[in-house]
Amino acid sequence: MTVTAEPAVGEEALPGATGPTPRRRTGRVRRIALPYLLLLPALLLELLVHLVPMVIGIVMSFKELTQFYIRDWGAAPWAGFDNYSLSVDFDAPVGAALLDSFFVTCAFTVLSVGLCWLLGTTAAVYMQETFRGRGFLRAVFLIPYALPVYAAVITWAFMFQHDNGLVNHVLHDQLGLTDSPSFWLIGDNSFIALLVVSVWKGWPFAFLIVMAGLQNIPRDLYEAAAIDGAGMLQQLRRITLPSLRPVNQVLVLVLFLWTFNDFNTPYVLFGKAAPEAADLISIHIYQSSFVTWNFGTGSAMSVLLLLFLLVVTGVYLVLTSRGRRSADV
């Protein structure tokens, strides 16, 4: 925020026939430079941690980087757009598999984010009322968020096992819902398994954020609405949801990015080779680069993914902030 405000101050200082004396000017320059100087270490680290690997990744995507060159990747021959054309040639197996994986990821993300948001919001709204055991319930709800991802997903993997898993035990042995025990970690059901774990892991975050957002809505709005005869649903629609809009904007975006890029869940659940039905793009790219040692193609796929996410995020931000900006002006 301060960064965007800064140039305005600087520009204001430039014009004017009766400019400040040289001494005052150096003082001002120093004052303007100071924040940048203070920002410099962070900027450098940010470059080092984020930007440099990203640039390297982009360079790699234009190289023919296989096991013959990984030791000295600078010497790998240039591939031009070969890696990209291979990735987007949807008639050939590599491109087709990438496209499948992309669709799987889109479906998975939409469902997972939607369910996380719905569950989180419902729970947060209900938790607004004071009742006995509320604190305890709130704590319980946050457990999935507090658990280490790896431990939690491994436990799910055990529960989804065909022969000894708890899920089949309950669905098949106890409730008799299926004719025979189902496979959850291979085949088509693996998508459902992945979705369940993802929602289980993700909704407490939505719950937490929405709960925080709800604290900012003045109680008297509800009281006034109640006096005017608004029921609970109407209050939700007219007060709660509109007031939560800025919170939800950030929440949905963050959940979207996390879910779309989720690597840990499928990796721990399925290992290096995910079933086709649950072949999320992150793990697909991992396999394309690290398991089949085709780092150039993997990098190209990563860049394509980055571009896609940038476009989606950009469009989303423009769409959602339009209302707010016009309100600010």
Add this chain to the structure above:
Amino acid sequence: MRRTRAAAASAVTVSLLAAVTACGGGSSTEGGSNDSPKTLTYWASNQGPSIEADKKILTPELKKFEQETGIKVKLEVIPWSDLLNRILAATTSGQGPDVLNIGNTWSASLQATGALLPWDTKNFDKIGGKDRFVESALGSAGASSSDPAAVPLYSMAYALYYNKKMFADAGISGPPATWDDLVADGKKISKDGKWALAAEGSNPSENIHHVFVLGKQHGADFFDADGKPDFTSDGAVAAVKQYVDLMAKDKVVAPGNAEYAQNQSLQDFAKDKTAMVLWQTAATTLKAHGMSDDEWGVAPVPVQSGSPGAETAVNSMVAGINLAVFKNTDNIDGATKFVKFMTSDAEQKTLNETYGSIPPVKAAQEDPAFNTPALKVIRDTLAKSAAPLPQVPNESQFETAVGTAVKELFADAAAGRPVTTASVKEKLSEAQQQMPKK
């Protein structure tokens, strides 16, 4: 102001990039140096029941080496699942260990990176000569056209482990010698929640090992003479179909095995749920699962017919661990000494006996410790009927691509979907097209 900021940012980026590309080149000393002659870093693969167990087994041996040479060895035991990625990372950064274990099927792939010290005659002479090693083990240490990229350390081969009690209960007198026998016996055993054979259907590497052997038995290699992938030959398709059919058609493998990837096979075997398992050196793990040595027997992996020809008699891959030296080590002499120590007759005997593997060093192999009935089968297999996996640079990709195709076919079989010659061929063709073009 804005322009200054942009200029500053780009200047920083450029300088950082320059710095990064300079050190990312991996241009460290070729062929190693002796800059730090008193220390060595050793990455050991996880061989024993746990990483802690490995540390316990290896530490006294490394102390012995330190006493002999004054070189301190820093040990890190790395789980299988991480090993290849760690090696790749070390290769890229040039910041690897001095000496490391590699799975012998990766030899040619890692050799292609150029990061490993080639074992030419001169280097072999420093550790007692090439002739000390069993030929088949050397065959899995790199492409045949060049000097080995590593030295064999532990050798293993597949064998058929069978549960004596389950065989007796089903009225079967001895282990099957051919696949037809196995299926016939298997049908007698596979009922009432019991199954004949175990498979690790979701483990691509495990799938590859079996499919490779069956491929050899059908006269297929998966790579042609030029090292190009050839996954869809009739023999290769027949091999994959035969393996998956054990579940899909013959129904001697439990459908649940399609999702096994964590060695659950051995637990089922020890719990009398499965009567047979194709495994390399299972003794230690079976004991850990509470099975005593007299409860199981070992036989060679079945072949196609009673008296197959030389090539088609292959019934195991040459499995094992190799010891490699990173080319850019700072202690090349120490690393060579360490390889000499680890492959010395005495150490070979100690280590292989502890891990239940076979020494790839001929002299050590003669020790009576390796003459137990189980190890004798494995020894004979290694000597007579084991073949190394294709020693081509794309071996690692082949493992993933075909291993995953078999995993998906198993998933189909488990779900009751038909597995046909056409569907097998289609999956293998997809796998082949995913292979790098060069």
